[in-house]
Amino acid sequence: MPALGMAQETGLIVSWLKQPGDAVRTGEALMEVETDKAVMEVEALADGFLSDVRAAPGESVPVGQVVAMIADSADVVPATQIRPVGTEPAAAAAPVALPEGQNIIMPALGMAQETGRVVSWAKVPGEAVAADDVLLEVETDKSTMEVPAGHDGFVAALLAEAGQDVPVGDVIAIITASKPDAPIQARAAAHSAVSEPTPVAPTAPAPHRALEAVVAPDGRILASPKARRLAAEEGLDLGRLVAAGHKQPFHVTDLETLRNLSVTQVDASILPVSAAPATMMHAAHQIGARAPLAGTIDFLARMEAEAGITLPPDTLWARFAAEAYRAAAGVAEIMVEVAALGADPRRIANPDRARLSDQSEDTSGRPAALILRDLTASPITTMRVGPSTAPILSIGKDGESYLLTLDFTDGQLSEDAAIAFITGFAGRLSEPLLHMI
Amino acid sequence: MRDITLSKAVNEAIAEEMRRDPTIFLIGEDVAEAGTPFKVLSGLVEEFGPERIIDTPIAEPGFMGIAVGAAMTGSRPIVDLMFGDFLFLVMDQLCNQAAKTHYMSGGKLNVPLVLRTNLGATRRSAAQHSQSLHALVAHIPGLKVAMPSSAYEAKGLMKTAIRDNNPVVIFEDKLMYNDKSPVPEGEYLIPFGQANIKREGTDITLIGTSSMVQVAERAAELLAAEGISAEVIDPRTIVPLDEETILRSVRKTSRAIVIDEGHQSYGITGEIASRIMEKAFYHLDGPVIRMGAMDVPVPFSPALEDVTVPTPEGVAENARRLMRGEMFHAA
Numbered sequence: 001m002p003a004l005g006m007a008q009e010t011g012l013i014v015s016w017l018k019q020p021g022d023a024v025r026t027g028e029a030l031m032e033v034e035t036d037k038a039v040m041e042v043e044a045l046a047d048g049f050l051s052d053v054r055a056a057p058g059e060s061v062p063v064g065q066v067v068a069m070i071a072d073s074a075d076v077v078p079a080t081q082i083r084p085v086g087t088e089p090a091a092a093a094a095p096v097a098l099p100e101g102q103n104i105i106m107p108a109l110g111m112a113q114e115t116g117r118v119v120s121w122a123k124v125p126g127e128a129v130a131a132d133d134v135l136l137e138v139e140t141d142k143s144t145m146e147v148p149a150g151h152d153g154f155v156a157a158l159l160a161e162a163g164q165d166v167p168v169g170d171v172i173a174i175i176t177a178s179k180p181d182a183p184i185q186a187r188a189a190a191h192s193a194v195s196e197p198t199p200v201a202p203t204a205p206a207p208h209r210a211l212e213a214v215v216a217p218d219g220r221i222l223a224s225p226k227a228r229r230l231a232a233e234e235g236l237d238l239g240r241l242v243a244a245g246h247k248q249p250f251h252v253t254d255l256e257t258l259r260n261l262s263v264t265q266v267d268a269s270i271l272p273v274s275a276a277p278a279t280m281m282h283a284a285h286q287i288g289a290r291a292p293l294a295g296t297i298d299f300l301a302r303m304e305a306e307a308g309i310t311l312p313p314d315t316l317w318a319r320f321a322a323e324a325y326r327a328a329a330g331v332a333e334i335m336v337e338v339a340a341l342g343a344d345p346r347r348i349a350n351p352d353r354a355r356l357s358d359q360s361e362d363t364s365g366r367p368a369a370l371i372l373r374d375l376t377a378s379p380i381t382t383m384r385v386g387p388s389t390a391p392i393l394s395i396g397k398d399g400e401s402y403l404l405t406l407d408f409t410d411g412q413l414s415e416d417a418a419i420a421f422i423t424g425f426a427g428r429l430s431e432p433l434l435h436m437i
Numbered sequence: 438m439r440d441i442t443l444s445k446a447v448n449e450a451i452a453e454e455m456r457r458d459p460t461i462f463l464i465g466e467d468v469a470e471a472g473t474p475f476k477v478l479s480g481l482v483e484e485f486g487p488e489r490i491i492d493t494p495i496a497e498p499g500f501m502g503i504a505v506g507a508a509m510t511g512s513r514p515i516v517d518l519m520f521g522d523f524l525f526l527v528m529d530q531l532c533n534q535a536a537k538t539h540y541m542s543g544g545k546l547n548v549p550l551v552l553r554t555n556l557g558a559t560r561r562s563a564a565q566h567s568q569s570l571h572a573l574v575a576h577i578p579g580l581k582v583a584m585p586s587s588a589y590e591a592k593g594l595m596k597t598a599i600r601d602n603n604p605v606v607i608f609e610d611k612l613m614y615n616d617k618s619p620v621p622e623g624e625y626l627i628p629f630g631q632a633n634i635k636r637e638g639t640d641i642t643l644i645g646t647s648s649m650v651q652v653a654e655r656a657a658e659l660l661a662a663e664g665i666s667a668e669v670i671d672p673r674t675i676v677p678l679d680e681e682t683i684l685r686s687v688r689k690t691s692r693a694i695v696i697d698e699g700h701q702s703y704g705i706t707g708e709i710a711s712r713i714m715e716k717a718f719y720h721l722d723g724p725v726i727r728m729g730a731m732d733v734p735v736p737f738s739p740a741l742e743d744v745t746v747p748t749p750e751g752v753a754e755n756a757r758r759l760m761r762g763e764m765f766h767a768a
Contacts, residue, residue, distance in 0.1 A: 143615040224762075226691050229719040251762040252691060252722045 001033070001061040002042055003108050008035045010060045013067065017041070018050045021074045031067070049074045064107045064169060098184065099156035101176035104135065106166040107147055113140045115165045118172065122146075123155045125183030129175060136172070151175045157184035222249035230255055239286055285415070288382070289404040289422050291429035293397065299432035309357050314338045314374050316432060318359060321393060322352035323435070324424030325370050328417045337368035337390070341378045345371075376402070391418070393425070402429060438621055444477045444614040446588035447553070450595035451478070451515060453624065455485055458513060461599060464491040464500050465517025473517060475555075475614045501527035501552075505535045508550040513599065518554035521608060522568045527552075535604040536579030547602045553595070556584075556698060557610040557648060558735045558746050567735035567742070569647075569698040572705050574606045575676050581605040581629060582676040586650035587618040590673055593627030600626070610648040610698075630677035634686070638668035641692040641756050644683055644709055646672060649696040655749035660756055667756060675705055683709065684717050691722035692759045696747050701729030723759045728752060 001011045014032035018024050029041040030050070044050075048070035055067040106116045119137035123129050135149040156176040160166045174184075221238045223231070227250045231238050236258050238250055244261055246254060296313050303309050318336045326334055334352075339345035348354075349362040373394040375381065381396035382405040391408035406422045413421070428435045441449075455461045463481065465473075469492040472479035482490040493500040497518065504514035518524065524531070535548045556569035575582045583598055583605060585591035591609060598605040635650060636657050645653035650671040657667035668686050672678055687693045693713050695706040706727035713725050731745040758765070 224691075224722040225718050226720050226722040249762065249764060253762070 001055075001063050001065050001067050003063045004033060004035050004038070004040050004042075008037075008063055010062050011035055012060045013055050013057050014039055015057045016050075016053065018044075020050055020053050020068075022050050023074075024048060024050050024070060044070060046070045048072055064105055066103065066105060066169070066171075098159075099174055099176050099180050101153065101156050101174045102151040103171045104150065104173040104175060106160075106168050106170050106172050107138070108168045109138060109140050109143075109145050109147075113168055115167050116140055117165050118160045118162050119144055120162050121158055123149070123158075125155050125158055125185045126180060127155050128179075129153060129155055149175060153177050154179045155183060156180040157186070159184070159186045161186060223254075224249065224251050227252050227255055231258070234259075237286070240288075243286065243288055285408050285410070285413075285418065287406045287418055287422050289406075289426045290398075290401040291404060291426040293400050293402060295430045295432050296402075299436075302433075303356075311356055313376070314340065314372065315351070315356055315359050317372055317374075317395065317429075318348050318351040319354075319356060320352075320428040320432070320435065321370060321372055321425055322350060324421050324428060326352065327424055328420035329413060331369065334370060335362065335366055335368050337371045338374065339371060340374040341380070391421075393422070404429075438619040440617040441588055441620050442615050442617050443585070443588040443591045443609065444475060446592035446620050447477050447595055447609065448479065448481065449620075450592040450599070452481060452484065454596055454599040455481075455489065458599075460511060461513045461515065462489040462491060462507075463515040463517060464493060464504055466493055466495055466497075466500075466519050468492055468517045474519060475611060477609075477614060478517070497523050497526035498530060501530040502534075504550055505530050505538075505548060508535070508548045508604075509538060509546050513549045513551075515551045515553060515599065518552055520562075520566050520611075521554045521556045521570050522565050524554065524570050524573060528573075531574065531580070531604070531606070532577045536577050539603065540579060548604045549602045550604045551595070551598045551601075552604065552606045553598075554606065554608060555611040556608045557612045558698065558730065559739075559742055560612055561737065561739055561742065562735075563737040564734035569608070569700075569730060571606070571608045571646075571675065572699045572703070572708075575705065575708075579604065580676065581674065583607040583629065583674045584647040584672070585609060586635075586645070586647055586671045586673070587613075588616065588620050589618050590627060590633075590671070592620055593625050594629075594673065596624075597626045597629055601629070608647060613648055627673065629674045630679050631673065632679035632682040633671045633673055634668065634682065635671050636667070636669040638666040638690065640666045640690055641694065641759060642668045642670060642683070642686040642690045643694050643696065643752060643756070644670045644672065645696040646675060646705060647698060649698055649747060652747055652749050652752060653694075653696055656752035656756065659749060659753040663757070665756060665760055672709075675708075678709070678712075680712055680716070683713065687713050687717045687725075688720040691720055692756075693721075694726040694728060694752060694755055694759070696728045696752055698730050698746055700732050701727055702732050704729050723762065724765050726755050726759065726765065728755065 004011065011033040014034050016031045017029045024030060024044040025047050026044055028044050030044045031042050033040055033042050050068055051071040052069040055061045061067055109116060116138040119139045121136050122134045129135065129149045129152070131148065131150055131152050133149050134146045136147050138145055138147050153175040155173065157174040160172040166172055221242060223238055230252060236255060238258070240261055241250055241254055241258050242248070246257060296316060299316065300311055300313060303311060318338050322334050322336050325331070333350060335347055335349050336351050337345050337347045346361045347368055348359050351359050368390050371388065371390050371392045373392055375383065375394055375396040381398055381403050382394055388407065391406060391412050394405040396403040404422060404426055406418055408418055451463065463478070467473055468478050469482040469487055469490045472481070478490070501516055504516045507514050518527065531552065535550055538546050538548050556571060558567040558569070560567060571582055571584060574580050581601065581603060583594040585594050585607070595607060598607050635654060638657065643653035643656060650669065653669045657669050660667045668690060670683055670686055672683070695709045697705040699705050706729045710725040710727050714721070728747040728751065733745060735745060736742045
């Protein structure tokens, strides 16, 4: 008896549309059932022959109770050959001699329930049982419930084991009126043919494109709102993460990397830096590089020893910077401003076209095309003080290296020119003599 | 404290309030002898009689209208709407009348009415009996909306709803009626607009409503095994919404996933995610992720139906992706 309504406990058989022995096909109407809501036709769920009709028209039958069997042949099937739960018809070739009595089926406890799991049997085979006694505990996907025996008598057979999933309506136990001689306890081995519930395929998460390293086409740095806020609060430059080759978008965890990232860790192979948002008050681009101290020191020492000329290092830098800048940017005239931290800046026109010992200060007031900032006498390794009228090349010191940082904006230098400039400058610092010849 | 089912908790709340206040009556389909299809109201007609537990014909607009009128004139009706899907039938009575009467009468009339109904898919009830339509009514000023996530919440929120002088719609998850949880013997009420932090965590905030609270909690367990500490928040009422508890949590964790069983588009997840984005933007370390039901009619096929609602595994996977800082793109 199927559950046709939600709160239905019994169904009234209005009429049988097939007679015992009639051939039936899956989907054919088998009987009419009336609930408190409606009269419905109930379809056959298997091909075969209607047999063993157990409820007459006008009879009210509890939901889940067997009302008839569909047999493989037109002969009426005796109750003793009712398939025990889960056994395939083929398994009937080795007939299980089941005792004759009241068949207890897996009840339908929920609406959409297809199977129930036997949690435990409250009775053992052979034990006396009263109709109200709990016979077993059944678990559905929703809850665990105790199921009463429903009949007085003796447990003659338990056809499902604890832990087994049994389709609703399958016979799981038999209760006989008299004490059975050889009560049956089904073992798992006896049910090797038990069909496993079809596992629902695990729901694969919808494929997402996880773009690991993303760079916005306009060069904007991609970072979470929190990472951007914290970076601004701490004065950290997310551009340096880009320069160091870290993947965007940046999150708060990347700030720890950024805090630990000194310029010394910037790859000497010189990486371009993406533009920071225009609202941020600093140069739009930055490039870092390094060069050995030894080149400059050795060269100045040689000048002093061999030519008796003592030069401050920035005269050499101004010359090299002008040379490299001219080559990279293709300019005819170049005014270089040299600014040591704490000292007054001085400007030199075309320092690459004058003798090293004769770099006179230009006092014409013409603006600088390039600013050299000497940080070597301070503990500062790099600094960024906001947009400037000209590219700023900062020279700091770290151990045996100069740390070179070029700050520039789009209007001042192209990325390619900036790379060529700082590469050329770093190369000259490494081998001054080579470039003086 | 004893464990009782959500169904029993609702029953107790209604019975206790009806004993306390004789102006309360309950009206709906199959509420008396049948005790509703889910047996939530079993035993009430025996105690309070058919004058206070009123069975109606299948006529939702009619009994809803009757209840609104009764509420305006001194009664405190509880309307039982068998399925949340039937809300569409009572929209005028609820949204045009009940929600606006207090305002339009200049405060002269109150509508102390509770509409109890349900939501929730995966019950094989097909497209017209499986929807989660709470966003529809949450959109209407003048209505309060409660979404209990366990038996404890179901009882405490129901009692508060009954005592409220304004219309309250309370959505129970129809799959949770048999779920048990500890419920005190003594009387208690749960105030509206007070979220419950179900589980504390530091890495990510999971905000779930109704049965999605359990989904979030299970996801949090999966994540805990991987060293990710998830905080689970149950708003309990979506109108009024306890924004402060949610924002405080997100400011702490910097990440949030909002899980709800209504359709994802134009729903509760979008509303809560949007408030987080507006008010905790500079604390976010990743996008706020919405996880609602798929934007499709709820399929009858179990295999299809099951994939339309958020699962603990799905929530955990999105949480992992947020923790890894991956980018999310629309499918």
